[in-house]
Amino acid sequence: MTVRARAYLLVAAVRHSLVGIFALVAADTFKSTSFLPLLNVAPLWVWGLFSVGAGLLAGFGAIQGGLPVARAALMLSATLTAVVAASLLIAVFTGQLTSPTGPIIWVAVALKDFIQCGDPLRSPFEVLMTRIDDEEAERDAEAT
Amino acid sequence: MDFQGVASLILAFVAVAGAVTSYLLSKRGQKKDELHQEAANRLAERIQTLEEMKTIIGHLREEVSDLRNEIDRIEALGERRLTTQKERCRSRLDALSATLTALNGVVLSEVARASTVEAVEGAQQHVDNDHREP
Numbered sequence: 469m470t471v472r473a474r475a476y477l478l479v480a481a482v483r484h485s486l487v488g489i490f491a492l493v494a495a496d497t498f499k500s501t502s503f504l505p506l507l508n509v510a511p512l513w514v515w516g517l518f519s520v521g522a523g524l525l526a527g528f529g530a531i532q533g534g535l536p537v538a539r540a541a542l543m544l545s546a547t548l549t550a551v552v553a554a555s556l557l558i559a560v561f562t563g564q565l566t567s568p569t570g571p572i573i574w575v576a577v578a579l580k581d582f583i584q585c586g587d588p589l590r591s592p593f594e595v596l597m598t599r600i601d602d603e604e605a606e607r608d609a610e611a612t
Numbered sequence: 613m614d615f616q617g618v619a620s621l622i623l624a625f626v627a628v629a630g631a632v633t634s635y636l637l638s639k640r641g642q643k644k645d646e647l648h649q650e651a652a653n654r655l656a657e658r659i660q661t662l663e664e665m666k667t668i669i670g671h672l673r674e675e676v677s678d679l680r681n682e683i684d685r686i687e688a689l690g691e692r693r694l695t696t697q698k699e700r701c702r703s704r705l706d707a708l709s710a711t712l713t714a715l716n717g718v719v720l721s722e723v724a725r726a727s728t729v730e731a732v733e734g735a736q737q738h739v740d741n742d743h744r745e746p
Contacts, residue, residue, distance in 0.1 A: 505616075505619045505620075505623060506623070508616045508619060508620055509620045509623050509624070535642075535645075539638045539641070539642070542634065542638065543631065543634040543635055543638055546630060546633075546634040547627060547630035547631045547634055550626055550627075550629075550630035551623055551626050551627050551630065554622060554623055554626040555619075555623055558619050558622060558623070562615065562619075578630075581634070582633060582634060582637055583637075585634045585637035585638045585641055586637035586638070586640050586641045586644075587641050587644070588641055588642075588644045588645040588648055589641065589645065590645055590649075592645075592648035592649045592651065592652030592653075593652050595649070595652075596652060596653075596656050
């Protein structure tokens with residue numbers, strides 16, 4: 469997996485984990501009416517669990533470097549972020565949120581997640597470079 | 613249906629659409645991954661083949677250089693032999709010329725002797741026959 473893909477997953481992991489942890493341990497702080505569309509679907513702790521789950525999956529994918537886990541994490545992140553973005557947009561249209569900046573940023577982050585889903589996560593030369601490195605290490609070992 | 617219901621429906625739709633879209637995009641990303649990997653593998657094979665051809669060309673160049681040196685050596689050897697042969701031929705020729713000259717001298721002296729003998733015999737005969745005392 470490329471360094472860029474790992475960094476992206478790590479950032480997503482931190483984002484989802486922090487939002488999820490806040491939703492789980494500091495639910496009282498989520499008093500803004502902008503969250504009402506979300507809270508009408510499910511209680512905050514459910515969204516907190518989803519968010520923490522997405523964060524853990526993304527973190528695991530970033531550290532382990534396995535493509536299936538990374539792709540699952542990106543799909544979950546994109547979907548969750550899109551739902552939150554849609555919820556904030558609804559809040560803007562219903563007057564429950566006055567500033568549009570929140571929805572703009574969440575929509576942008578959701579779109580970035582979707583773009584990352586559609587991109588390769590690995591450099592095609594990673595396997596070859598690993599093979600060349602292994603062969604050179606073997607040759608050095610034989611030389612010594 | 614109140615607006616909350618509609619909002620919930622919209623969010624559910626966004627969730628399903630988001631999941632499907634992310635899945636399809638992820639499949640496309642995976643496919644791109646595989647295509648790039650195939651292209652990189654083909655490129656690596658081509659580089660490997662070129663490296664092998666480079667090695668073969670290196671060996672062939674060494675062989676050509678060795679052959680050139682061998683040809684120069686044989687040519688030099690041939691020239692020395694020819695020179696030696698030429699010298700031998702010249703010395704034989706010189707010897708032959710000397711022999712011929714000597715032989716020629718001998719032949720000439722033989723002819724002169726024969727002519728002298730003939731002349732002497734002729735003169736004697738002339739003295740004996742033509743100048744007999746009565």
